[in-house]
Amino acid sequence: MTTHAHAYTLAIVHAEPFLRQSLHALFTVQPHCTVQLQAPGAPALKRAVATGLLPGLVLLCAEMAGADGCALLRWLARHLPAARVLLLGRPPAPDYLPDALCAGAHGYFCTLLGHDRLLLMAGLLLQGALLFPPETHRALHGWRQAQQPQQPGPRPSPAHCEFLHWAAHPDQLTYEEIARRMGRSPRAVEKYRATLFKRHNIKSRVGLVSLATLLGLHP
Numbered sequence: 001m002t003t004h005a006h007a008y009t010l011a012i013v014h015a016e017p018f019l020r021q022s023l024h025a026l027f028t029v030q031p032h033c034t035v036q037l038q039a040p041g042a043p044a045l046k047r048a049v050a051t052g053l054l055p056g057l058v059l060l061c062a063e064m065a066g067a068d069g070c071a072l073l074r075w076l077a078r079h080l081p082a083a084r085v086l087l088l089g090r091p092p093a094p095d096y097l098p099d100a101l102c103a104g105a106h107g108y109f110c111t112l113l114g115h116d117r118l119l120l121m122a123g124l125l126l127q128g129a130l131l132f133p134p135e136t137h138r139a140l141h142g143w144r145q146a147q148q149p150q151q152p153g154p155r156p157s158p159a160h161c162e163f164l165h166w167a168a169h170p171d172q173l174t175y176e177e178i179a180r181r182m183g184r185s186p187r188a189v190e191k192y193r194a195t196l197f198k199r200h201n202i203k204s205r206v207g208l209v210s211l212a213t214l215l216g217l218h219p
Contacts, residue, residue: 008056008126009036013045013072014064015088019111023059026115027122042072049079056082057122062089062100062108070096070103070172077104084125095204099172156196159184161217163192167205168212 010033012023020038027033036055039045042065045058058076060069069087076085087100087108094100097108109121156164159182166178173181179189196202200211 007032007034009034009054011037011039011045011048011055011058013037013039013058013060014041014069015059015061016064019061019088026118030119042068042075045072046075054080054083056084057126058083058085060085060087060105062087062094062097068172068174070099073100073103073105086121086125095206096172099206155215156199160192160196161215163189164196164208164212164215165217167193167208168217 010027012020012035015023015038017040020040024035024038028035036053037045037048039048048055058080060072062069065072073085076083084106085104087097087105088111089108090112091110093108093110101108106125107121109118111118155161162182163178166173166181175189175193176186179186182189193208196208196211200207202208202211
């Protein structure tokens with residue numbers, strides 16, 4: 001079973017060693033595919049692109065990438081506009097999936113569905129059948145803005161407001177990076193997050209961004 005009629009190269013990024021090996025074995029037996037890069041993280045992919053290695057398909061493990069995956073997706077959209085990017089993960093889908101699709105991902109695949117379905121999904125991506133049009137991106141942006149807390153309640157403390165400002169930063173900073181920006185410990189930042197989640201009935205990072213927007217704290 002082939003995924004595409006033409007030859008293409010593949011990069012596997014942010015996947016556990018076992019998953020990288022499994023995907024490598026799956027795709028290397030396809031007659032038109034070359035596994036160009038197996039990278040434990042984004043730096044290896046960026047070094048490869050700097051040397052002119054331009055994969056046509058990028059498999060990105062959502063759990064390993066975390067929220068940083070959105071920053072990587074924006075980078076891929078700038079530097080590899082022709083590449084198709086497929087997020088891989090186990091259910092449930094990550095909370096940041098709408099943001100990931102807005103940032104440039106072309107689809108999401110649950111790894112529990114099996115290899116045959118993955119090959120089919122990869123083929124559809126390479127044929128352009130799953131490329132999200134601009135209208136879909138705008139709809140997803142609208143969905144994210146609609147996820148605002150109904151009642152923000154009293155304005156958070158200055159420390160919480162500073163945390164919200166960095167949590168909503170376009171670079172999709174990790175909580176450790178936010179702690180460094182604030183000059184606080186990761187444990188303190190985790191307490192800010194937990195407090196805001198409880199007080200404002202927030203369930204995800206998207207909710208923090210929505211609260212920051214509602215309070216005028218979005219960068």
